Amino acid sequence: MDNDETAVVVAGMGPVGAMLAALLGTRGVPTVVVEPQDRPYPKPRAAVLDIEAIRVLTALPGMPPLEHWATPLARNGVVDQHHRPLLMIEQTARPYGLPQIVRLDQPALEAALRRVALDTGCVRILGGRSVREVEQHGERLTAVLDDGRRLTARWLVGCDGTGSTVRAAAGIGFPGETFVQPWLVVDATVRPGAGAAPGVGGGTDGGASIAFVLDPERPMVAMSQRDRWRWEWMLGPGEDPQAVVATDAVRSLIAPWVRPADVDIERATVFTFYARQAERWRAGRVLLAGDAAHAMPPFAGLGLGMGMRDAVALAWRLSDVVAGGDPALIDGYERERRPDVEATTTLALRIGRLVQTRSRTRMRLSRGVLRAVASLPGLGSRLGGKPLPARRLPRAVAGALPDAGRVLPNPRVSVGGGPPVRLDEVIGYRWAYLGHGCDPRTVVTGIPDDAVVLALDLADPPPGCRPLRDLDGLLTGRPGSVTVARPDRFLHGTRLSCS
Secondary structure, three states: OOOEOOOOOEEEOOOHHHHHHHHHHHHOOOOOEEEOOOOOOOOOOEEEEHHHHHHHHHOOOOOHHHHOOEEEEEEEEEEOOOEEEHHHOOOOOOOHHOOOOOEOOHHHHHHHHHHHHOOOOOOEEEEEEOOEEEEEEEEEEEEEEEOOOOEEEOOEOOOOOOOOOHHHHHHOOOOEEOOOOOOOOOOOOOOOOOOOOOOOHOOOOOOOOEEEEEEOOOOOOEEEEEOOOEEEOOOOOOOOOOHHHOHHHHHHHHHOOOOOOEEEEEEEEEOOOEEEEEOOOOEOOOEOHHHEEOOOOOOOOOOHHHHHHHHHHHHHHHHHOOOOHHHHHHHHHHHHHHHHHHHHHHHHHHHHHOOOOOOOHHHHHHHHHHHHOOOOHHHHHHHHHOOOOOOOOOOHHOOOOOOOOOOOOEEEEEEEOOOEEEEHHOOOOOOOEEEEEEOOOOOOOOOOOEEEEEEEEOOOOOOOEEEEEOOOOOOOOOOEEEEOOOOOOOOEEEEEEOO
């Protein structure tokens, strides 16, 4: 039996595990990923991704451009049972210079993250293997694989889904609710040469669109883009899940939307969903992330985004602790992430109750309200043209420093008189210290060696401090102060004066 040693073992290399491994590798943390599959799952699963995850992904060194793994959402909203728009929002906002939400190509994303992780030189992947047992002993643990191999590490992170063997091995419960209401999901690609069909909500430009369909006969969600469709239908009482995935049944359902001969069905499956959360996200040196820590209904479109946020919030803490930082950093992970997950789960449940209703009266009232709102001139474009408010961490977890918990802007900047780039490209996934008219090292002690040290509007900064010019005027601060940003782009806070 082999006995191998590393700093971190990640169980599961879906998008959350792959993101975590890539971020750890970027920070130079020796990491082994244990994944039952030899390659990424080839069929689509998650449908959308939100701006927080998009921002980190696009700043990850070596990550291919966004258009290789996602399509910006052009519009989203609600249509009636005849596919007529009730309220459609044109998504034109570009927070941080990026689309606010994208339609995701999950296989492409997972493949890209695997390449990024491996290219760091710090990540190894053990394909075709699973973690079956966990033995904890002091400052180390041993992950026992299904082939008897033993991996010794300082930390183990379970990213192995709702049926997590890591969670079970750590003795962590997974309370909550499993919903019995089944849904049919169908993914299809548009065949080359097929005539362009109108998108959801009447779009004809090929841009990605998403709409809830208020149909009391069969509530559903429809998603379209130039070369791909997804439909999700709620099954009726007594409908046979095996019967609805049959080819003829699927073609009958998609016929009102496209010519069945114009598309190839990639996947037709029936699923139920959960609202569950692990009793705790840490047991000794075992941690949980993504669906292993929490599972929620899909109606808010943030299930994968929540898992990605977990990875982003956990990776820098693990990196700092492995490098000799205070182990208490790890305790902040669950305290910070759990309230966000709970609030988002509540939102998803509320949306689900609206979407899944079969009450004709409620549907009629909803359609009337939406039509009235949509009648306000220019409302759809105004709503989509304004970025959603950035999430802010509560003071209880962000700390007491001024500005702690706010999000760092991402303006266009010039470094040392160079061409315009986004600030995220300069920082990467590292701590950043931004001096407003001063060298941050004159204000803050103990700056990590791999941190980015920047001086805004300082004519001749000393070696090791890079001069920065803000081309968009977003990096405000009192002269002589230092803005400290964590690798996940939340502010650690502001140091107010030079010493």
